[in-house]
Amino acid sequence: xxxxxxxxxxxxxxxxxxxxxxxxxxxxxxxxxxxxxxxxxxxxxxxxxxxxxxxxxxxxxxxxxxxxxxxxxxxxxxxxxxxxxxxxxxxxxxxxxxxxxxxxxxxxxxxxxxxxxxxxxxxxxxxxxxxxxxxxxxxxxxxxxxxxxxxxxxxxxxxxxxxxxxxxxxxxxxxxxxxxxxxxxxxxxxxxxxxxxxxxxxxxxxxxxxxxxxxxxxxxxxxxxxxxxxxxxxxxxxxxxxxxxxxxxxxxxxxxxxxxxxxxxxxxxxxxxxxxxxxxxxxxxxxxxxxxxxxxxxxxxxxxxxxxxxxxxxxxxxxxxxxxxxxxxxxxxxxxxxxxxxxxxxxxxxxxxxxxxxxxxxxxxxxxxxxxxxxxxxxxxxxxxxxxxxxxxxxxxxxxxxxxxxxxxxxxxxxxxxxxxxxxxxxxxxxxxxxx
Numbered sequence: 001x002x003x004x005x006x007x008x009x010x011x012x013x014x015x016x017x018x019x020x021x022x023x024x025x026x027x028x029x030x031x032x033x034x035x036x037x038x039x040x041x042x043x044x045x046x047x048x049x050x051x052x053x054x055x056x057x058x059x060x061x062x063x064x065x066x067x068x069x070x071x072x073x074x075x076x077x078x079x080x081x082x083x084x085x086x087x088x089x090x091x092x093x094x095x096x097x098x099x100x101x102x103x104x105x106x107x108x109x110x111x112x113x114x115x116x117x118x119x120x121x122x123x124x125x126x127x128x129x130x131x132x133x134x135x136x137x138x139x140x141x142x143x144x145x146x147x148x149x150x151x152x153x154x155x156x157x158x159x160x161x162x163x164x165x166x167x168x169x170x171x172x173x174x175x176x177x178x179x180x181x182x183x184x185x186x187x188x189x190x191x192x193x194x195x196x197x198x199x200x201x202x203x204x205x206x207x208x209x210x211x212x213x214x215x216x217x218x219x220x221x222x223x224x225x226x227x228x229x230x231x232x233x234x235x236x237x238x239x240x241x242x243x244x245x246x247x248x249x250x251x252x253x254x255x256x257x258x259x260x261x262x263x264x265x266x267x268x269x270x271x272x273x274x275x276x277x278x279x280x281x282x283x284x285x286x287x288x289x290x291x292x293x294x295x296x297x298x299x300x301x302x303x304x305x306x307x308x309x310x311x312x313x314x315x316x317x318x319x320x321x322x323x324x325x326x327x328x329x330x331x332x333x334x335x336x337x338x339x340x341x342x343x344x345x346x347x348x349x350x351x352x353x354x355x356x357x358x359x360x361x362x363x364x365x366x367x368x369x370x371x372x373x374x375x376x377x378x379x380x381x382x383x384x385x386x387x388x389x390x391x392x393x394x395x396x397x398x399x400x401x402x403x404x405x406x407x408x409x410x411x412x413x414x415x416x417x418x419x420x421x422x423x424x425x426x427x428x429x430x431x432x433x434x435x436x
Contacts, residue, residue: 001102001122002045005170007187008032010283010313012174013061014187016127019047020100027051027099029119029127030172031064033235033316035071038064051089053097053104054078055129055172056116057230059223062318066234079108081115085232091117109160111153112138118160125168126191132160133171135184137200140212141219150212154205161201165192218358218376221288222317229318241311244298244324253323257287258300259310262403262420263336270330273300275407280400284313289376290408291319299325334406339422342393343430352390354378355424356405357397367395367424375401378408388414395419395427 002019017038019026026047028038042049052065052074068074069086077089077097091097093108097119105120112130119127130138137157140149160169168190175183182199195201200208220226229235245251256273258265265275276287291297299322301307307325314322337345345351355367356375366372371385375396386392392414394405399420409416419427 001124002026002047003121003125004041004045005187006032006037006041007174008061008316010281011061011285011316012183014170014172014174016170017041017045017049018099018102018104018121019045019049020102021045021047023100024048025050025099027053027097027104028064028068029053030055030058030129031068033062033064033067034312035064035067049074050099051097052076053091053119054082055118055127056113057082057084057227059113059227059230060173060220061316062226062235063230065230066232067237070234070236079106079115079117081110082113083115083231086234093117107159109156111140111149111156114144114152116156118156120163120167123167125170126160126163127170127172128160129172131156132169132194132198132200133173133183134169134175134186134189135194135198136182137198137208137212138173146213147209150209151205153212154208157200161191161195163191165190165195167191169194218289218374220285221376222319225293225318238311238315238320241299241307241322241325243304244326252298252326253296255291255295255297256300256326257291257297257310257322258407259283259306260300260302262400262418264302264329265403265407266334266336266418266420268329269332269334269407270300270326271332272411273330273332273407274411275334275403277400277403278306278310278313280404283310284317284319286376286401286404287314288317288319290379290404291321292379294321296321296323298323300329301325301327303327332410334403334410335417336403336420337393337417339419339426339430342395342419343427343434346431347434351393352387353393353395354386354405354409355396356394356401357424361397365424365428367428370395375405375408378405379411381409381412381414386414388412391415391417393417393419395423397423397425399423 004017016029095106097104107118258273353370355370362372394402402418406416406418
């Protein structure tokens with residue numbers, strides 16, 4: 001049996017190629033919008049992709065099923081409860097999809113979404129999609145009422161837990177995804193291991209429903225858009241970005257997304273540009289949080305290759321409004337300082353500090369004296385939360401979100417400064433040593 005796992009590190013999404021080399025055929029499960037890696041892998045393995053299987057209608061990434069259908073004429077199979085607006089092959093509980101000698105059994109596992117299915121491959125491994133993760137369970141609040149979804153998910157997880165202990169588990173999401181808060185770093189596991197270590201399989205129904213329905217993770221910003229796109233009609237590949245004319249600013253959209261490293265942005269950027277660094281982690285999700293839906297923008301990059309990588313990642317979450325890219329920088333700067341310098345400053349001044357981490361992070365490790373406002377809410381600063389007449393120092397866990405937050409504040413006229421090279425944890429330790 002041919003089996004390959006593909007992981008999108010930026011979104012934390014997993015997809016799979018399953019096939020039988022003896023007959024030269026394979027299927028792809030939950031493909032990303034960039035389908036080239038599957039085609040390249042299939043060519044290397046000497047197989048032809050003949051079908052797309054979807055565990056469900058995805059709410060966190062744009063599926064490549066439309067590109068497979070449009071560019072390669074492949075059929076797409078999904079459970080009818082998805083109500084797709086494209087031609088599809090219906091999947092039913094207990095159905096067996098055969099790829100040569102490889103049997104893929106459909107297990108209807110609702111909870112995350114009503115149509116959700118897992119796929120038991122050859123009796124050896126199970127592709128759990130958005131149901132059972134490594135050390136965690138999926139969130140039930142994106143498609144139905146959270147408590148009802150959690151009750152369905154509880155029953156689906158018990159069904160999966162009844163599989164043989166040696167069954168390998170390959171999930172649809174890995175650590176870094178917004179679909180689960182406590183996933184372990186491993187990209188696969190086993191049913192036996194999860195029975196003993198996964199809180200979701202060790203909780204009673206009432207406790208599980210209560211906890212799952214009270215999820216603290218922010219809702220992905222592109223949920224509705226992606227569900228609509230993934231339900232149909234097909235979405236084809238856009239043309240590659242081209243470089244925009246830069247003789248005058250009038251030729252650029254009013255919003256510039258600067259994807260260069262935070263240090264490059266701080267050293268010089270176009271006035272009003274929003275900094276979301278490609279190398280800062282969770283690029284597409286963070287960009288989606290701070291770009292308005294449907295907003296045209298230009299990408300500021302260091303090279304054409306960097307701009308095209310940003311385009312690929314943005315397309316993965318259904319953002320297609322980039323008008324092009326620019327390479328030349330600008331004259332605006334963002335002052336930065338490290339944690340030790342901030343600690344010394346706090347000893348002698350009343351500093352206006354904004355903690356731009358997520359609410360759960362701030363609750364777990366509070367920063368006394370700071371205004372706690374997640375970076376994703378700073379495109380328009382809540383009235384009365386910050387004083388525009390004083391400098392604002394943005395801090396997060398490591399520095400990447402601090403620069404992003406400072407760029408959003410600067411757009412609104414604040415004298416914004418970013419704390420880099422460390423974050424709240426280091427600052428608390430530094431201030432504790434100073435006061436000891």
